[in-house]
Every structure is written in structure tokens, then in C-alpha cells.
Amino acid sequence: MSSNIRIVLIKTWHAGNIGATARAMKNMGLSELYLVDPVDFPSEEATSRAGQATDILQSAVVVPTLGAAIKDCALVIGTSARDRSIALPALTAEQCAEKAVLEQSKTPVALVFGRERMGLHNDEIQQCHFQVNIDANKEYPVLNLGQAVQILCYEIFKASQSQNTPKSIEEPYPLHEDLVRFQEHLEQTAYDIEFINRKHPGQTLDHLQALFRRARPTRKELSILRGFLNAAQKNHGKSD
Template sequence: MLERIRIVLVQTYHPGNIGASARAMKTMGLGDLVLVAPRQFPDPEATRLAAGAVDLIEGCRVVDSLGEAVTDCVQVIGASARLRSLPLPCYHAPDAMIEAAWQRLPDGPVAVVFGRERSGLTNDEIGHCTHQLNIPANPDYGVLNLSQAVQIVAYEAFRRATRTAVAETPASRDTIYPTLDQLEHFHTHLHRALDSAGFLTQPHAKTEAHLRALFARAEPSRKELSILRGVLNALERRD
């Protein structure tokens, strides 16, 4: 299951942090690294700090946007030190996050997203996530280096992978979760239906942002999402 856990680094400023994060991943058996618009990569400093994980650096995927990095994922967890005005479901401990993610891995990749060293993830980027992760730390100085945060998540994933020797029971048909791409198609369909019905009349009300947060908390399965889209189709046909 470890091969289905994806680490995504967004606009990393210091190339050395990319190398150190790759080393942290490989130490714990993770190998899926995606970089979103890094400031400077490839770079000798990234290679130097990767040490024995140069293969991860050389084999990582570099994309232009977070959406590109996570479109095939069934869960996208944004590591964030601060909560937004429309908070997504939040894990307040990395072990609890990994335990929940483990139940989804049979359905597809799970991404853990880390933002910029100084400013983290933007609100728009959090909008691509289904959940948030807050790593508890000293309230007087809770600043984790990027690679340290990656190391904590990677360690919890490795610990979960080695805890049980027996094979996991596959998820039942009704509990298969949609990919982010499928969720985006649903939200596009919902927007079209609401706009056609004249419901979206106040552009500053953040109605759609509230609805996104609602469905993120509900965590619909693929079957439930299909039912919701069937409801929207039926309503559209009545117009």
C-alpha cells in the first residue's frame, strides 16, 4: 500500500528541501513524489541532500498545478498549520490521518500535500483538498521544517504498513471512493444545475464553497456520487 501514498510538494523554494524530503520518503518506503512548480529544480543541492534517494529525485514528476498532481487521487490531504474560514475535515494527528487513508488506498492513490516553506498552501490550493492535516507541535514554536513534516507522515505510513502482516480486506463495492477528477465533474454538474435554476444569484455569498465543504465532510462514495448526479440529471430534465 505504501506505493499508493503520494507526497506532493507545492512551489518548494529551497531545492535542498526537495532532496531532504525524498530521503525522508525513501527511508520509510515511499516512492511517489510529485513537485508542483518548484522554484529551482533540478538542482545540485536537491541531489546532494537526497543522499541515497537520488532515484526518487530523478524519477519524480514535475507538474504546473496542484490539480494536475492529484486528479487521480481518492483522497487529498493538505498539511496546514492554520484552519480556513470553511474548514475541511481535519486530522489533528498524523497517525489518525494515515489510519483513515489506509482504508481508501485499495480504491486509488492518496496524496499528502505540503505547501511553501514560508506561506504554506493558498486557499485555492486547499480547495483541491478533501481533508486537512495539522501536525501537533509546541504552541510557542510550532514551526516544522518541510522535510521534517514529510518525515513524520512517512514514518506513520511505514508504521501502519508494518503493523499488520495479514492482507487487508478489500473495500466493499459501496465504500469505493471517487477520485478528485470524479468529484470535480460532480461539482461542475452541480454548478450547471444550480445556475440553470437561478439559485446562484449572489456571487459573494460563497455558496459553492460552502457546498464543497459540505460534500467534503460527507465523503460520498462513488455509488452515492452517481446517485447525486442522477438526481441532478432528473431535475435538469424537468426544466
């Protein structure tokens, strides 16, 4: 069982996909389902599609935003078949599962699935640390939501049973909410020291924030970075 790995569905349109997700999760030993602003839930169709996994639907956590669903997670992996202008490190389904099983021993891990038709928005994928791509036939590589969830849950089940998967990480990573506070501090510092023009910010901050997500500083390293930002602000007379 991988009890600290949650499945997050964003703005799911078809209630049947929520039920299918619950069933796939229970098949593979997962139990934490988070629903971000679902269109139709609770739903009889979701209950019908869930089979014997209605307990997962009953305990599902419904939240208004992705940030609320992942605030206490230190690893967030988004599913996407599209290339992005600011790319994330890409994982295969197997690598995704191995990393999730490894890190869930320390803090919660989230696997994020987007809308049925358009997937994750750019601002949502940029809240993730990695992007997972599921290999498929190049002539028709698009999986429906239930299929994608089932494949990743299966890979997680395999990784959790494997004797080759390390049991824990040595250095804990910061939670999503801690990283958000760092990014807000970084933004404020960039304006305070006039590194970025408020009237014409461009994409500099987006690239800086993506850089630190890719780098994945540990909690200790993030604390050092916050101290660096405080010193920069103090030197310019803008420290709190």
C-alpha cells in the same frame, strides 16, 4: 511498502527541501514524489540532500497545478497549521497515516505540502478531503518542510507495519477528477435553476463543495447525485 501513496510538494522554493523529502520518503518506504511548479528543479542541491534517494528525484513527476497532481486520487490530505474560513475535518498525524494506508489499496492517495513560507492557499486546501495537523510545542509549532514530511512518512511506515490497520475499504470513493466534474455540474445546475445569482454568487458554492468533500460520497452515491442534478436541470429545461 506503501506504493500507492504519493507526496505532493507545491511551489517548493528551496531545492534542498526537495532532496530532504526524497530521503525521508525512501527511509520510510515511499517512492512517488510529485512536484507542483517547483522553483528550482532539477538541482544539484536537491541531489546532494537526497543522499541515496536520488532514484526518487529521477522519477519525480513535475506538474503545473495541484489538480494535475491529484486528478487520479480518491483521498487527498492537506497539511496545514492554520484554521480556515471553510474548515476541513482535521486528522492527527497517526489518523492521517492510518487512513492513507487503508485507502491506498483501492486508489492512489496524496499527501499535500504547501509552500515553505505560506503553506497551502485556500483554493488548494479546498481540493483536499482532510487537513492534518502535526502536534508540536504551542510556543513554537511551526515545522520546516522536511520535518513535516519525515513525521508523516514515519507514521505511514508504522501504520503499514501494524496488524491493527484494516487492509482495504469496502466501497471505493470517486477520484479527484470525478469529484471536480460533479462540482462543475453542481455549479451549473445551481445557476440553471436560479438557486444562485450569477452576478452575486457569494460563497454558497464554496460551502456546498466543501460539504460534499467532507461527506465523501462513494462512487455509487456520486452517480446518484449526478442523476439528481440532471433531473433538476431537465425539469427547468436546461438539461444537455
